[in-house]
Each structure stands twice: as C-alpha cells, then as structure tokens.
Amino acid sequence: MDMYLASVLTNMTLIAFLALSAYLVLVVGEVSFGQQAFFGIGAYITASATALAGAHVFWGLLAGAIGGASCALVLGLLTIRLSGIYFAISTLCFAELLRFFLLHLRFTQSVDGRIIGPDGPEGFSNIRWIFENNYQVTDFLLLAVTCLIILLIVLFSLERSPIMLGARMVGNDPILAQSQGLNPTRYRLSFITLSGAVAGFGGGLFALFNTHIEPAMFGVMLGIHGLAYAVIGGLGSAIGPLLGVFLDIGLLESIRSLAAYRMIIFGGLVALLLVFRPEGIISPRLVSHLKSRWRNRHV
Amino acid sequence: MLEVRNLVKHFGGVRAVDGLDFKIQQGEVFGLIGPNGSGKSTTVNLVCGVFAPTDGEILLDGIDLGAIAPHNRVDAGVARTFQNIRLFSELTVWQNLWVAWRDQPGQEQGWVSNWFGRSPARRQEIQKLLEFSGLGDKADHLAGNLAFGEQRRLELARAMASKPKLILLDEPAAGMNSAEIKDLCQRVLAMKEMGMTVLLVEHVMELVMNVTDRITVLNFGKPIAQGTPIEIQNNKLVQEAYFGSAENAHGGVS
Numbered sequence: 423m424d425m426y427l428a429s430v431l432t433n434m435t436l437i438a439f440l441a442l443s444a445y446l447v448l449v450v451g452e453v454s455f456g457q458q459a460f461f462g463i464g465a466y467i468t469a470s471a472t473a474l475a476g477a478h479v480f481w482g483l484l485a486g487a488i489g490g491a492s493c494a495l496v497l498g499l500l501t502i503r504l505s506g507i508y509f510a511i512s513t514l515c516f517a518e519l520l521r522f523f524l525l526h527l528r529f530t531q532s533v534d535g536r537i538i539g540p541d542g543p544e545g546f547s548n549i550r551w552i553f554e555n556n557y558q559v560t561d562f563l564l565l566a567v568t569c570l571i572i573l574l575i576v577l578f579s580l581e582r583s584p585i586m587l588g589a590r591m592v593g594n595d596p597i598l599a600q601s602q603g604l605n606p607t608r609y610r611l612s613f614i615t616l617s618g619a620v621a622g623f624g625g626g627l628f629a630l631f632n633t634h635i636e637p638a639m640f641g642v643m644l645g646i647h648g649l650a651y652a653v654i655g656g657l658g659s660a661i662g663p664l665l666g667v668f669l670d671i672g673l674l675e676s677i678r679s680l681a682a683y684r685m686i687i688f689g690g691l692v693a694l695l696l697v698f699r700p701e702g703i704i705s706p707r708l709v710s711h712l713k714s715r716w717r718n719r720h721v
Numbered sequence: 722m723l724e725v726r727n728l729v730k731h732f733g734g735v736r737a738v739d740g741l742d743f744k745i746q747q748g749e750v751f752g753l754i755g756p757n758g759s760g761k762s763t764t765v766n767l768v769c770g771v772f773a774p775t776d777g778e779i780l781l782d783g784i785d786l787g788a789i790a791p792h793n794r795v796d797a798g799v800a801r802t803f804q805n806i807r808l809f810s811e812l813t814v815w816q817n818l819w820v821a822w823r824d825q826p827g828q829e830q831g832w833v834s835n836w837f838g839r840s841p842a843r844r845q846e847i848q849k850l851l852e853f854s855g856l857g858d859k860a861d862h863l864a865g866n867l868a869f870g871e872q873r874r875l876e877l878a879r880a881m882a883s884k885p886k887l888i889l890l891d892e893p894a895a896g897m898n899s900a901e902i903k904d905l906c907q908r909v910l911a912m913k914e915m916g917m918t919v920l921l922v923e924h925v926m927e928l929v930m931n932v933t934d935r936i937t938v939l940n941f942g943k944p945i946a947q948g949t950p951i952e953i954q955n956n957k958l959v960q961e962a963y964f965g966s967a968e969n970a971h972g973g974v975s
Contacts, residue, residue, distance in 0.1 A: 587812075590809075590811075590812075591812075594811065597807070598803070600770075601769060601771075601791075602883075603792055603793065604792055605790070605792040707863065710811055710812065710863055711863070714813055
C-alpha cells in the first residue's frame with residue numbers, strides 16, 4: 423500500500439477516536455470543547471508507560487484510556503450542575519488547564535543515550551515503540567483499524583441496548599427522562615467518562631504513531647475538529663462521526679490540489695450543512711425513519 | 722392515597738406554594754384549580770420531584786415521597802403529563818410508550834426480553850393502549866410529526882403505560898378546541914372507570930366541572946376552598962379570586 427495513503431488512513435482512524443468521543447458527549451445533550459485534553463492525557467500516559475516504564479503496549483494503551491476516563495470523570499463531577507453553554511465553557515477551561523499542566527510537566531530520563539520523557543513545551547520525543555517492534559505504517563494502520571472496529575462493535579451493541587436509548591432520552595429532555603425513571607446525572611457522568619476513555623485510547627495510539635508529541639498538538643482546534651466531525655456526520659449513529667472524519671480528512675486532504683484551500687472548503691462545508699442539514703448527515707430522525715421502514719418490510 | 726401536608730415552596734422571596742394540605746382517595750379524580758400563578762403547576766412539580774419542597778410532606782400510600790429520588794418516583798407509582806407537551810420527538814410513538822412501559826406487578830418480564838424488546842405479550846398490551854388512545858395506526862410515526870391533539874393523547878397514554886398509582890395531569894386541555902375537550906373528558910372518565918386515581922390541574926372549567934369528584938382551589942399558593950364541583954361554583958371566595966369581587970360574578974364560574 424502507498425505510504426502516503428496508509429498514513430492518511432491512519433490519521434483518519436486516530437481522529438475518528440476523537441470524533442467518537444465528542445459524539446458520546448453530544449448524545450447526552452452536551453457540547454464539549456475539551457475532548458482534545460483527554461486525547462493528550464492519553465497520549466502522554468501511553469508514551470510514558472511504553473517508553474519510560476517499558477510496559478507492554480496493551481497496558482500502555484489501557485493506562486491511557488483509564489487516564490483519559492479519570493480526567494473526564496473529574497470534569498463530569500465538577501460540572502455536575504452545569505449544562506448548555508456553561509458546560510461547554512467549563513470543558514474548554516478544563517482542557518486548557520490540562521494542556522498548561524502538560525506544558526509544565528518535566529521528567530526526562532536518559533534511556534540508551536536518548537533523552538526520553540515529557541520536557542515541557544518541547545514535548546515528549548523518542549517514543550520508539552513503533553521502531554523497536556518494526557512496525558511499518560501499514561502494520562500500524564492495521565492495528566489502529568482493528569482497535570477502531572472493536573470500539574465500533576461495542577458502540578453498536580450499546581446502540582441496540584436500552585442504555586443508548588436512555589442516553590438519547592436524557593440528551594433530548596432530561597426532565598422528561600427523569601419522569602420516566604432515568605437518572606440524568608448518572609447517564610451524563612457515565613457517558614462523559616466513557617468519552618474520556620475513548621479519547622485517551624485514541625491519544626495513546628496517536629503517541630505511538632507520531633513518535634513525538636507536544637502540548638501544542640492538543641490545543642482547542644483539535645477538539646473543535648473532532649466536534650465538527652461528529653456534528654457534520656450526525657448523531658443518529660456511530661457511523662456519523664466516521665463519515666465526518668472521512669469527508670474532511672479523507673476527501674479534502676487526499677485531493678492534494680485542494681490542500682491550500684482545505685480549511686476554506688471545510689468551513690464552507692460546515693456552513694452549508696448547518697443550513698441544509700442542521701442535525702447532521704446521519705441525523706437521529708433519519709436513523710429512526712430507516713429503522714421503522716426496515717421493520718415494516720420484515721414484519 | 723396521596724396526602725399532602727403543609728406543603729411549602731419558596732423561590733427566593735416568592736411563595737409559590739404556601740401551606741397546602743389535601744388528601745386524594747383511591748379511585749378519585751381530584752381537581753386543583755386557581756388563577757394564573759397560584760401554584761398549581763409547582764405543586765405537580767413538587768409531587769414529581771422536579772423541585773424539592775421548602776417544607777412539608779408528600780405521602781403516597783403512607784410512603785414519604787421526599788425520601789425517594791426524583792427518577793425513582795415513576796416506579797414508586799407517580800406518573801405525569803406536562804403542561805407544555807414533552808415527548809421524545811425523535812423517537813417513534815411506539816418507542817415513546819416502550820420506554821415508559823412498566824409491567825403489571827407480578828407479571829414482570831425478565832431483563833433479557835427487556836434488553837432486546839421482544840416480548841409478544843407486552844407488544845400486545847402496548848398495541849391495546851395505542852388503540853385506546855386512538856393512535857392504533859400511528860405506532861411507527863415519529864412523535865414529533867404527530868398533530869397537537871395526538872401528541873396530547875400520546876402523553877396521556879405514556880402516563881398510563883407506567884401503571885402508576887397516581888396520574889398527574891398538568892393542564893391537559895391547554896390549547897384544545899371544544900371537540901377535543903369533550904374527547905378528553907371521555908378519556909379521563911374512562912380512566913376513572915378503569916380504577917385510576919387522577920390529580921387534575923386545569924384552567925378549563927368545562928373539563929374540571931365534568932370529571933372531578935372533589936376540587937381544591939388555590940390562590941397565591943394557599944388553599945381557599947375545597948369541595949365538590951357544585952360547592953366550588955357557589956363559593957364566594959372562589960368567585961372573588963377569579964373575578965375580583967362577587968358583585969360582578971353573575972354568570973358563575975363556568
């Protein structure tokens with residue numbers, strides 16, 4: 423496979439984790455501008471675990487996911503009484519707080535003559551797992567896609583369960599959901615935590631693939647992109663955010679002649695979609711409609 | 722069955738409900754009326770747990786509802802409809818009922834059929850409820866696409882689906898025309914015949930006077946009268962609360 427194609431596909435897969443984590447928060451009715459921080463925390467933890475502590479990559483990624491989830495849980499607990507724009511602003515502040523923490527984080531070690539570890543704004547270099555294990559770009563792509571497919575299987579089984587239905591109910595109308603016997607707070611906390619785990623895991627993969635990470639990578643623009651992919655793709659199904667990622671990175675970045683105009687086209691695309699399909703391409707309405715048509719045909 | 726004792730709710734300096742007492746008997750349709758801002762909807766929200774009371778007790782069959790978390794009150798036996806229609810508009814009519822559904826005590830389905838939504842007996846029951854509500858052929862429509870009257874009927878059906886001990890109807894006739902109000906009267910009376918206990922909060926006197934057994938009248942958060950519909954219509958205090966002074970109230974309340 424073409425190296426360039428493989429690396430674009432890998433990037434898409436990694437960003438898909440971020441978009442899916444934004445999606446999980448959107449499902450319970452909140453907008454988060456802070457998913458990039460969980461992504462970054464996951465990246466740092468996985469990098470530290472594999473490069474510094476020499477842990478197996480599986481444990482490294484797991485630690486990244488748990489780290490992301492813990493930070494998200496803290497955010498969820500802090501914002502337990504907030505919603506709407508107030509919640510959104512809080513997520514942004516919390517994410518910037520975590521990024522500043524990373525900017526000041528220094529504990530470098532010398533391993534085999536190389537300086538390894540977080541070094542303030544310089545970031546974390548020499549994450550050599552991918553070289554040590556002789557991973558080609560295509561091998562890594564395979565690993566990332568496998569992880570994404572496992573996540574999608576989990577999300578799809580969730581989608582068919584009362585849990586996701588409950589989450590959508592809470593997202594739609596918390597007071598009504600409460601009157602139907604659902605605990606909105608519990609749903610919100612669980613989904614925000616889950617979103618942190620997904621972002622943290624994706625961040626871990628990102629660190630392994632990039633071999634160098636720095637706090638500047640996890641700025642607010644990254645989170646806004648992830649959020650935009652979820653919103654463009656639509657909240658009807660986990661396929662939505664993937665479609666958003668595919669449209670932006672896949673379609674626009676891969677047409678090289680457009681490279682310089684990419685952000686212009688992306689911005690225009692977002693504006694057009696907000697006018698013509700404000701609920702996203704795969705909206706809940708569309709999914710509901712398709713499901714009932716499918717049911718009618720098979721009854 | 723429902724007993725409200727000295728219920729008080731203050732919003733800052735506003736005394737929305739200020740010392741309310743009433744008792745509802747099993748199988749009764751109980752009306753709660755009063756001018757705008759007299760605390761009727763606040764009372765419903767207190768019983769459902771949307772707000773926590775400042776003071777006082779709400780007992781359902783002797784159990785203190787204050788000790789039950791708001792989201793557990795539907796399983797404790799309190800169901801409601803909303804003044805402004807609240808439905809999951811992106812779910813179908815069927816799904817709206819499915820999520821509200823509680824099996825009759827003693828006939829619960831296991832979590833497996835709950836999870837996968839495949840219980841033929843329950844499907845039949847829900848279909849029956851849809852027929853009762855005049856929505857038999859709308860099961861697969863999105864709730865948001867229904868007509869106004871149909872949405873009201875769906876709210877009512879949803880409240881019934883949870884097999885509550887007590888149903889709170891918060892201004893169910895708001896925005897209805899007179900034909901729809903007549904239809905609603907029939908439905909509430911049918912619910913009463915099925916043995917349900919109803920707390921009706923309403924402005925539309927045509928509905929209140931025709932279906933309730935007893936009425937409490939609120940003004941500025943305080944109960945000013947209690948009695949049968951006839952007694953209430955002839956009560957001087959009630960006429961004053963609605964019309965300012967008794968001299969001008971020649972036509973009665975209805």
